[in-house]
Amino acid sequence: xxxxxxxxxxxxxxxxxxxxxxxxxxxxxxxxxxxxxxxxxxxxxxxxxxxxxxxxxxxxxxxxxxxxxxxxxxxxxxxxxxxxxxxxxxxxxxxxxxxxxxxxxxxxxxxxxxxxxxxxxxxxxxxxxxxxxxxxxxxxxxxxxxxxxxxxxxxxxxxxxxxxxxxxxxxxxxxxxxxxxxxxxxxxxxxxxxxxxxxxxxxxxxxxxxxxxxxxxxxxxxxxxxxxxxxxxxxxxxxxxxxxxxxxxxxxxxxxxxxxxxxxxxxxxxxxxxxxxxxxxxxxxxxxxxxxxxxxxxxxxxxxxxxxxxxxxxxxxxxxxxxxxxxxxxxxxxx
Amino acid sequence: xxxxxxxxxxxxxxxxxxxxxxxxxxxxxxxxxxxxxxxxxxxxxxxxxxxxxxxxxxxxxxxxxxxxxxxxxxxxxxxxxxxxxxxxxxxxxxxxxxxxxxxxxxxxxxxxxxxxxxxxxxxxxxxxxxxxxxxxxxxxxxxxxxxxxxxxxxxxxxxxxxxxxxxxxxxxxxxxxxxxxxxxxxxxxxxxxxxxxxxxxxxxxxxxxxxxxxxxxxxxxxxxxxxxxxxxxxxxxxxxxxxxxxxxxxxxxxxxxxxxxxxxxxxxxxxxxxxxxxxxxxxxxxxxxxxxxxxxxxxxxxxxxxxxxxxxxxxxxxxxxxxxxxxxxxxxxxxxxxxxxxxxxxxxxxxxxxxxxxxxxxxxxxxxxxxxxxxxxxxxxxxxxxxxxxxxxxxxxxxxxxxxxxxxxxxxxxxxxxxxxxxxxxxxxxxxxxxxxxxxxxxxxxxxxxxxxxxxxxxxxxxxxxxxxxxxxxxxxxxxxxxxxxxxxxxxxxxxxxxxxxxxxxx
Numbered sequence: 001x002x003x004x005x006x007x008x009x010x011x012x013x014x015x016x017x018x019x020x021x022x023x024x025x026x027x028x029x030x031x032x033x034x035x036x037x038x039x040x041x042x043x044x045x046x047x048x049x050x051x052x053x054x055x056x057x058x059x060x061x062x063x064x065x066x067x068x069x070x071x072x073x074x075x076x077x078x079x080x081x082x083x084x085x086x087x088x089x090x091x092x093x094x095x096x097x098x099x100x101x102x103x104x105x106x107x108x109x110x111x112x113x114x115x116x117x118x119x120x121x122x123x124x125x126x127x128x129x130x131x132x133x134x135x136x137x138x139x140x141x142x143x144x145x146x147x148x149x150x151x152x153x154x155x156x157x158x159x160x161x162x163x164x165x166x167x168x169x170x171x172x173x174x175x176x177x178x179x180x181x182x183x184x185x186x187x188x189x190x191x192x193x194x195x196x197x198x199x200x201x202x203x204x205x206x207x208x209x210x211x212x213x214x215x216x217x218x219x220x221x222x223x224x225x226x227x228x229x230x231x232x233x234x235x236x237x238x239x240x241x242x243x244x245x246x247x248x249x250x251x252x253x254x255x256x257x258x259x260x261x262x263x264x265x266x267x268x269x270x271x272x273x274x275x276x277x278x279x280x281x282x283x284x285x286x287x288x289x290x291x292x293x294x295x296x297x298x299x300x301x302x303x304x305x306x307x308x309x310x311x312x313x314x315x316x317x318x319x320x321x322x323x324x325x326x327x328x329x330x331x332x333x334x335x
Numbered sequence: 336x337x338x339x340x341x342x343x344x345x346x347x348x349x350x351x352x353x354x355x356x357x358x359x360x361x362x363x364x365x366x367x368x369x370x371x372x373x374x375x376x377x378x379x380x381x382x383x384x385x386x387x388x389x390x391x392x393x394x395x396x397x398x399x400x401x402x403x404x405x406x407x408x409x410x411x412x413x414x415x416x417x418x419x420x421x422x423x424x425x426x427x428x429x430x431x432x433x434x435x436x437x438x439x440x441x442x443x444x445x446x447x448x449x450x451x452x453x454x455x456x457x458x459x460x461x462x463x464x465x466x467x468x469x470x471x472x473x474x475x476x477x478x479x480x481x482x483x484x485x486x487x488x489x490x491x492x493x494x495x496x497x498x499x500x501x502x503x504x505x506x507x508x509x510x511x512x513x514x515x516x517x518x519x520x521x522x523x524x525x526x527x528x529x530x531x532x533x534x535x536x537x538x539x540x541x542x543x544x545x546x547x548x549x550x551x552x553x554x555x556x557x558x559x560x561x562x563x564x565x566x567x568x569x570x571x572x573x574x575x576x577x578x579x580x581x582x583x584x585x586x587x588x589x590x591x592x593x594x595x596x597x598x599x600x601x602x603x604x605x606x607x608x609x610x611x612x613x614x615x616x617x618x619x620x621x622x623x624x625x626x627x628x629x630x631x632x633x634x635x636x637x638x639x640x641x642x643x644x645x646x647x648x649x650x651x652x653x654x655x656x657x658x659x660x661x662x663x664x665x666x667x668x669x670x671x672x673x674x675x676x677x678x679x680x681x682x683x684x685x686x687x688x689x690x691x692x693x694x695x696x697x698x699x700x701x702x703x704x705x706x707x708x709x710x711x712x713x714x715x716x717x718x719x720x721x722x723x724x725x726x727x728x729x730x731x732x733x734x735x736x737x738x739x740x741x742x743x744x745x746x747x748x749x750x751x752x753x754x755x756x757x758x759x760x761x762x763x764x765x766x767x768x769x770x771x772x773x774x775x776x777x778x779x780x781x782x783x784x785x786x787x788x789x790x791x792x793x794x795x796x797x798x799x800x801x802x803x804x805x806x807x808x809x810x811x812x813x814x815x816x817x818x819x820x821x822x823x824x825x826x827x828x829x830x831x832x833x834x835x836x837x838x839x840x841x842x
Contacts, residue, residue, distance in 0.1 A: 023679065151823045153771050153812060156791065156808075163808075270679065278683070296687045312679050319678070319679065
C-alpha cells in the first residue's frame with residue numbers, strides 16, 4: 001500500500017518537474033522573441049548616431065547581430081546555459097550577470113525577504129486572532145485597517161513616508177542604501193556594525209512601505225481560510241473532544257489555514273516583485289526594480305533580458321516549490 | 336398545523352405592497368445603470384475599433400487630415416448602431432430571437448463580418464483559415480462521411496493553406512524572421528484593432544439577451560440588497576464609488592478650469608506653481624494649470640482604465656477558463672500551460688517594456704493591464720466549470736440535445752457569474768493601482784489628459800516634496816486610495832453576503 005502511494009507521488013513530482021521545465025523553456029523563448037520584435041532595430045540602440053560605417057559593421061559582427069534568427073536563438077540558448085547573459089549597454093560594458101548579482105540582487109533580496117517575513121507573521125497572527133473573535137470590535141477594526149492597507153497605492157505611501165518621516169521630521173534618510181560618501185568596504189567607516197546600522201536605517205522606510213503593501217492580502221486570506229476551516233467537521237469534533245479553544249485555534253485551524261497561504265505567496269510572486277520595484281524607485285533603493293526602470297529608460301536590452309529571465313525563473317521555481325511543499329504539508333493530497 | 340400558521344404568517348409578511356420603495360429604486364436603478372454602461376462601452380469599443388482600423392489599415396490617420404478619420408469612424412458607428420437596433424428589435428420584441436430565422440440570419444451576417452475583418456487585418460491566409468473553420472469545418476453535404484475522411488479533408492485544407500503561407504514567407508524573406516515581425520511590428524495598431532474586433536462581435540449577438548437577463552435579475556438584486564444594506568462597510572464603499580463616478584461624469588461642470596491651458600496661450604509667470612488660494616483651491620502646477628481641475632478630470636481616466644481593463648481581463652479569463660474547464664483534454668492542458676506561463680511573467684517590468692514597444696496610448700495601457708491580469712479569473716472559472724460539467728444539469732441538457740456552445744452559454748456561464756463579478760471588482764482595484772503605478776513612473780502619455788498617477792508623476796518630477804507642496808501630491812493619492820478602498824469594501828461585503836460559508840456555522 002505505502003509503496004504504491006509513494007511511486008504515484010514520485011510520478012506526480014516527475015510530472016511537475018517536466019511541466020516546470022517546459023514552462024521555463026517557453027519563458028526563455030518568449031524572452032528571446034520579445035526583444036527581437038521591437039519596432040526599431042536593437043542595433044540602433046546599441047550603436048547610437050555618430051559611428052563610422054566600418055565601426056558599425058564591426059560592432060554588428062562582434063555581437064553576432066547579422067546572423068539569422070535561428071542561429072541567434074541557438075547562440076542565446078548556449079550562452080544562457082554557460083551562464084553568460086551578454087554585456088550591458090549602459091553600464092560600461094559590464095557583464096549582465098555582474099550588473100544583476102554584484103550587489104543589486106542582495107539589496108532587493110534583503111528588502112523583500114524582510115518585508116515578506118514581517119508581513120506574513122503579522123498578517124497571519126492578526127488574521128487568526130480576528131477570525132477567532134469574529135464580528136467583534138477587534139475583528140471589524142483590524143479588517144478595516146488591513147483593507148485600507150490593501151487598497152494603498154504603494155508608491156504614494158512611500159512618498160508620504162519620505163515627506164513626513166524623511167523630510168519634515170528628519171527621522172529617516174531620503175534615498176539610497178547607505179549614507180552618501182560611505183564606501184561599501186566597511187573597514188574604512190568604523191567596522192561592520194556601523195555599516196549594518198546605516199544600512200538598516202536606510203531600509204526602514206522601504207520596509208514599512210513594502211510590508212504595508214503585502215500585509216493586507218495575507219491578512220485577508222488568513223482570516224477567510226480560518227473562518228472557512230471553522231465550519232469544517234473536524235473542528236466540531238475537536239470541540240466535542242473538549243479541547244481547549246487555544247489548542248483548536250493554533251493546533252488545528254491555523255495549521256490547516258497555512259496551506260492556501262503557501263500557494264498564494266507563490267502565485268503572487270510577480271505582483272510582490274512589482275510592488276518592490278515601485279518602492280525601490282521611490283526610495284532610490286539600488287536593487288533590481290530600480291535597475292529595471294533605468295534599463296527600460298536607457299533601452300538596455302541585455303540587462304532587461306537578464307532581469308526578466310531572472311524574475312520569471314524565480315516565479316516558476318516558487319510555483320514548483322509551492323506544489324511540492326503542498327504535498328508535504330497536506331497529508332490528504334496523494335497522487 | 337403549527338407549520339401552516341407559520342407559513343401563513345410568512346406569506347402575510349411578504350405581500351408585495353409592503354416591499355420598501357428603496358428596493359424598487361435599487362433594482363430598477365441597477366438595471367438602468369448596467370444597461371447604460373453596456374451601451375456606452377459598446378459604443379466606445381466600436382469607436383476605438385473603427386479608429387484603429389482607419390489608422391492601421393485604411394491608411395487614414397496621422398498622414399491625412401482629422402476629418403477623414405472622423406468620417407470613417409462615423410460611418411462605422413452608424414452601421415453599428417443600425418445593427419444594434421436590428422438585434423435589439425429581434426431580441427426584445429421578437430420572441431426567442433435565437434431560435435427564429437431572422438436572428439440566425441443576423442448571426443450568420445455577423446460571423447461573415449468577423450471573417451471580413453480578419454481578412455482585412457491579417458491577410459488572406461489567416462482569413463481563409465478562419466472562414467473555413469467557421470463555415471466549412473463541418474459541412475452539411477458530408478453528413479455520411481466517416482470521421483476519418485472528414486479528418487483527412489480538414490487536414491488537407493489546413494495543410495495546403497499553411498504550406499502556401501509558409502512558402503511565401505520562405506521565398507520572400509529569410510526563414511523565421513518574417514511571420515512574427517510582419518504581423519506584430521507595424522506597431523500595436525494591428526494587434527490592438529484585433530482585440531476590440533473580437534469583443535464587439537459577440538457583444539452584438541448577446542447584448543439584447545444580456546439586457547433582458549439583467550432585467551430578469553431584479554429579484555436577486557433585491558435579495559442581495561436586503562442583506563447588503565445591513566453592512567455599513569459596503570454602504571460606505573458604495574457611497575465613495577458613487578460620488579467618485581459622479582465626479583468623473585460631471586467633471587466639466589464641477590471643475591473650475593479645463594485640465595490644460597488653452598493651446599497657444601501665453602505663459603504667465605505669476606501663475607506658475609502657486610500655493611492654494613481662493614482662485615486655485617489646490618494651487619497651480621509648473622505649467623500654471625489648476626491642480627484641482629486636473630484632479631477632477633483625472634478621475635475620468637483612472638476610472639475608465641480601471642473598468643475597461645478589468646472587463647477585458649475578465650472577459651479573456653472567462654473565455655479561457657470556460658473552454659479549458661468544459662472541454663478538458665488536450666485543450667485544457669494547452670490553455671492551462673499558457674496560463675501558467677503568464678502567471679510567472681514579472682508584471683510591472685513587462686508592462687513597461689510593452690508600453691515602450693507599442694506606444695503609450697490609452698488603449699495600449701488598457702490592453703497591457705488586461706493581458707497580464709486575466710490569469711486569476713481563468714483559473715477560478717476553469718475549476719468552477721470543471722465541477723459544473725459533472726453536475727446532473729449538464730447531463731440533462733445533453734440528453735435534451737443541447738449543443739456544447741448552448742450549454743456553455745446558457746447553463747455554465749450564468750452559474751459562474753457571481754465568481755466572475757467578484758473577480759471584476761477586484762480586477763478594477765488591480766487595474767487602477769497598476770495604472771497609477773505605470774503613470775507615476777511616466778510610461779503613459781504624460782502630456783495628455785491626466786490621470787491621478789500622471790499628476791503624481793509631475794509632482795514627483797518637480798520636487799513637490801522638497802518644496803513642501805503637500806497640495807500637489809496628497810490629494811491625488813488620497814483619491815486613488817479612496818477609489819480602491821471603495822471597491823475593496825464593496826467586494827469584501829459582497830463576499831460576505833454571497834458566500835454563506837463565511838457567515839459561520841449555524842448551530
